[in-house]
Amino acid sequence: MLRILNATDSRARALVDRRAMRDPGLVRQVTAIVRAVERDRDRALLRYARRLDGLDGPLEISRDQMEQAAGTVPQDVRRAMATCARHIRRVARAQRPRSSIVRVAPGVTVEQRVVPLGRVGCYVPGGRYPLPSTLLMTAIPARMAGVGEVIAVCPRPDAVIMAAAIEAGVTRLFQAGGAHAIAAMAYGTETVPPVDKIVGPGNRYVTAAKALVAADCPIDFEAGPTELVWISDHARPDWIALDLIAQAEHDPDARAFFVTTSRPLAQAVARAIASLAPATGPAAAALARNGAAIVVSTLDQAIDLVNRIAPEHLATDDDTIVQRMPAAGTVFVGRFAAPAAVDYVTGSNHVLPTAGAARVRGGLSVADFVRTVSVQRLSRAGIREVGPAAMAMARVEGLAGHAASIAARLT
Secondary structure (H helix, E strand, O other): OOOEEEOOOHHHHHHHHOOOOOOHHHHHHHHHHHHHHHHHOHHHHHHHHHHHHOOOOOOEEOHHHHHHHHOOOOHHHHHHHHHHHHHHHHHHHHHOOOOEEEEEEOOEEEEEEEEEOOEEEEEOOOOOOOOHHHHHHHHHHHHHHOOOEEEEEEOOOOHHHHHHHHHHOOOEEEEOOHHHHHHHHHHOOOOOOOOOEEEOOOOHHHHHHHHHHOOOOOEOOOOOOOEEEEEOOOOOHHHHHHHHHHHHOOOOOOEEEEEEOOHHHHHHHHHHHHHHHHHOOHHHHHHHHHEEEEEOOOHHHHHHHHHHHOOOEEEEOOHHHHHHOOOOOEEEEOOOOOHHHHHHHOOOOOOOOOOOHHHOOOOOOHHHHEEEEEEEEEOHHHHHHHHHHHHHHHHHOOOHHHHHHHHHHHO
16 A cells, blocks of 8 residues: 655655665675686686575677577567567667867867767666567667777576667677676676776666776766655546556665645555555565655646656646746646556666766766867967966966966967
8 A cells, every 4th residue: 555645744855855865785795706806807806706696607698699689579570669669760879078278368269079978888777578668769879979998797588689789789698697708897807898887777787787886987967766756636546556556566675655735535545555565576665665656736746756866757737836846857738648668668778877866967878978078279369368267267266387387378
């Protein structure tokens, strides 16, 4: 049964403000694995892959193997992946930062060049079921950014993952997961090349490993348990219930909240979940532990609550909420915008910030796979135009050498 809490209830505050806690024991385990792979390379990677992933065979899956396996995937699944991929490319194309040249003053130009990363690594979880959508969401934006080499790792890549790898333009696919796969991509081994950036969600071990290697190899962000907040005063309770259940089935630690000013609607959603939950397995336990219907007094209070949570997903049928743009990784608007559908097929990326990170960034995009370089040009006339101002700034900061280097060019 979904709890119904007032926004002022201490239990609601505890749920809303809860953050993922570091497990020192897990961090020690992950550190040992990462350092072993960094030091011993393939020898350590193979040892962990065989012990933890059940690897029986080579680390790398050949292109021929991928194509053979992809051929066994049912046509309707391959068509669905092609549709998702087409939409992801369409959105990604519009996201790419543009190169530009600005004439700042006579004889002074600043050019922004957008340069793709050379090689990126995509992590694909290998849980109870394959997650081809994650591979599409990570590899396709990289390709659309112009990244030359996209490698993917997955602890147990089945035929659907291999079909997705081909659809997404993955260059190389490796059978490894967990902290050892993250370490291999960060530092390189004899088989796995080092990458310029690691992206993609994973379990607690993967998240801890990404945090550990981030000083040496950039990552997208640390991913915590998945989150959904639904806000409405009048939507269909059975649809809201189904969306909360769908979110909760991702992960035992998934968080799903319904926020409303209507207690009767909150009660109706709770009743709908109670009637549906027996057929949903682990989702019911996740909702009981990490979910709630939270009753607020006003829309302002609802917005404040969302900003405190900064959820990965926000769903609403009230467009006035969108106009105020609360902190969220992505927003689903309208009663037909089922999160379970639009998270796959609209082309918007579903690799999104969690655990409050949506306060400062959005989801994965093409911009994550490029670097911008400024190229600055000054002519003789240009240095004469801006040099005196630069010298004045240098002197006030006590940097006489700076001022002298500019003055030499003004004579």
